[in-house]
Amino acid sequence: MSGIHKRFPGVHALKDVDLELHTGECLALLGENGAGKSTLIKMLGGAHLPDEGTISFNGNPIQIHGPQDALAAGIAVIYQEFNLVPWLSARENIFLGQEPGRVCILPAKRERERAVELFKQLGADIDPATLCCDLTVAEQQIVEIAKALAADARILVMDEPSAALSPREVDGLFRVIDGLKERGIGIIYISHRLDEIFTVADRVTFLRDGAHVGTRPIVGLTRGDMIELMVGRSIDQEYPKEITEIGDVRIACKGLNRGKKVQDVSLEVRRGEIVGLTGLVGSGRTETARILFGADRPESGTIMMNGSELQIRNPRDAIATGICLLTEDRKSQGLVLGQTVLENFGLPNLKSFSRFSWIDLGRERSSIEDHGRQLQIKMTGPDQVAATLSGGNQQKVVLAKWLERNAEVLLFDEPTRGIDVGAKYEIYQLMNRLVAKGKAILMISSELPEVLGMSDRIVVMHEGRIKGEITDVPNATQQDIMKIAVG
Amino acid sequence: MNLKKTLSDYGTILVLILLGLGFSIVTIEEQWPTGNKAAKSLLQDVISTRPANGSNVLVLVRQGGDGKAFADALASESVAAGLNVLQIAVTQPVGARKALISIGQSGNSLPFIFADRHMANFCNEQLPRLSTQHPSLSTARVFTPSSHKWPNFLKKENLLNILKQISVVAIIAIGMTMIIITAGIDLSVGSLIAFSGVITALVIQSVGGGTPTTTHLFLGAFSGIIACGLIGMFTGGMVTAFGIPAFIVTLGVMFVARGMSFILADSDPVLVANPDFGWLGRGELLGLPNTVLLMALLFILAHLLMTRTSVGRYIYAVGGNPEAARLSGVPVKWVLVFVYTLCGVLAGLGGVMEASLHVTGDPKAGNMLELQVIAAVVVGGTSLAGGQGRIFGTLVGALIIGVIRNGMNLTGVEAHMQSVVYGVVILIAVLVDRLKAKIR
Structure with missing residues (x-):
């Protein structure tokens, strides 16, 4: 992604943002609330169109007009709110939207086999027949990832994937991410938890007020550097604080x-x-x-x-x-x-x-x-x-x-x-x-x-x-x- | 943009006017007035010929309709003009012939025959022949009220008829408008009409026996309305306390109320043994039907409630954004219970009006009427998404539906085709609603 601009009524949400993701790497996206991270990944997912700038994949410029385009280009976005249908089974969710065009007499059987295979690759033990509403949050996340893999995604974007997970489940997630990296899948990882970034990310891109403020390799980066790059604003006379008498x-x-x-x-x-x-x-x-x-x-x-x-x-x-x-x-x-x-x-x-x-x-x-x-x-x-x-x-x-x-x-x-x-x-x-x-x-x-x-x-x-x-x-x-x- | 806004605000009124114009044009016919006014103007024409005092007059009017009244009016006007009324014949052509012959035989001079359209035609055909036998008839001049072209649709009786026909639907639509503004719906109102009517008739029967007094009638009507109000309150309670969609709750209530009406009434209409009960549904005040006056009064009150009181503001706010309303201190649940209760009360009132019209509590009354009520609200521009709508818009909606029905009856469109037209009107109304939302 280069030179991305996005304006909403009254707000310039993204100003000339560049982002580069290599094959098989995990790039963390860091910034304060409202820095523009969500807007940026929504463009990858097809929810927003950039006003200016280009998105290219393997060097070829692509246009993402909707979620279908994103998937077709090999980009899967896993939002904080999962896109799973609670009353469908894990298998049905994985293949949801992919049914047409499959010439197959018994798709259910083949889908089941493929689902089991995907879960095995992800090191998860999930029965494809389980309804999604009966799965734990961590399992649902695996289903989302499996869904992305089933659609042959080469880029996986994860927005705060650890927010709803317990520490043990987060470790499991990291193992999955490592496995995906080995298979050459690029991952964009968004989180507020700085400790996780050190564990999982290879590089970090910082956004501040909708602008790209730098991309650093994780090696040699300290926690203090991160905080400074994220918030680094100087306080001037923006705030007309007056001292008042404080009572009871x-x-x-x-x-x-x-x-x-x-x-x-x-x-x-x-x-x-x-x-x-x-x-x-x-x-x-x-x-x-x-x-x-x-x-x-x-x-x-x-x-x-x-x-x-x-x-x-x-x-x-x-x-x-x-x-x-x-x-x-x-x-x-x-x-x-x-x-x-x-x-x-x-x-x-x-x-x-x-x-x-x-x-x-x-x-x-x-x-x-x-x-x-x-x-x-x-x-x-x-x-x-x-x-x-x-x-x-x-x-x-x-x-x-x-x-x-x-x-x-x-x-x-x-x-x-x-x-x-x-x-x-x-x-x-x-x-x-x-x-x-x-x-x-x-x-x-x-x-x-x-x-x-x-x-x-x-x-x-x-x-x-x-x-x-x-x-x-x-x-x-x-x-x-x-x-x-x-x- | 301004044109768009005007159209979306007053579009329904424009539609109503266009419909009225259209039906007026296609129902233009020769009108032959009868009644007091016609009699007066006829006599004025006669007086301008300076008739001799005490001249003889034969009043000849065809039997049926308001013939008798017209004949009496003609007679009394004639007397007032100093003429001598020989005979008043309200009759068929045969009788008219007899009357003419008997006058001819008596030899009395007959300078004037005052007749309605039919008898005037008869006289013009028959007089030349009769006068050859009875010379005294040869001087007779036939006067009939002058005719003019006027649309049947625009006749006063017809317009009042439309208002009378829509009154029940329109009154219930007041409550429905408020419910739909809160983004709800009430499917039970049709059944409540029957329930209220049956309860009213049964209460009158049980407290008044065979000879119910006016007090008993009021007591009955009151019971029917209160019963429906309580059912509305129950509906509101289910919607707010358990968060069940109003569509489902009222669907259930619809079946329960319909079934209960049949059970309580033992499947047969319940008669009210006092014709005074018809006062509300059939009576008139100052020349206007009571139901129409009641409808006008309720619409004015509802309009004031919605525009000038906190309750009205709360209703709009709850429909527009329930969370913002709650966080602004609006008692959201009470507002919802209120609108469902009010709609129940109005449906109960509608049931009493319907029962009064037939002097009977009929368990079959109001069948599918809920759909007409909802149609009136939607056609009147109230958004099913909630938050927007006007009370007078609903009145216009009810009028549009009433005018379409009336106009189609006048022009002889058959019932099934009428149903198709209603459906199309509703679809267009909803389409307009969507387009309005898009403009915004």
């Missing part, structure tokens, strides 16, 4: 548990404080915030507000007690996209705008217009449909609806994701104004410079647990955070 504990939780994602999480946020909650994607940050907001129920643990225990059964309760959540994914969770700005803004605030359920439309309208002016929301008017606003303005609409609630505790999950620099700055200033008024902010973010730039205190999570806390923020570095975050 506003919200606190003790011993929250929910599945594997949230294990024994205790934290507190004080009046006038911005606490940065960070960690890798999937480390349980969002899940923790959702519990505080009542979106999910904890299995155990307590939540306290101003020192007294809260019973939060649903978001409605949380909103009533003055907690609000700016969701990570504003399009699917923060806004009703098909509705207007006014309707979205009104949703949590209708009680204060209505009497006996009858809405005072005039008051509601003038209120969103006020917020629109203060937050500088660029919209044609309160009747503009939310879907047609830019990302930053959508985020401001979500902010407006919570500001109107005058919530005391604000849980901001990736508040600046996918937002341009100017709007980011305005959101940081707004956060400053809020803490100056004594509000408590828990800011979840994967952007380490933002966490370092805006937080009074940083809490780092890893695999559902709080792994560390950084109180001396001004003297902390991104490397300090990453060291805790990768476990």
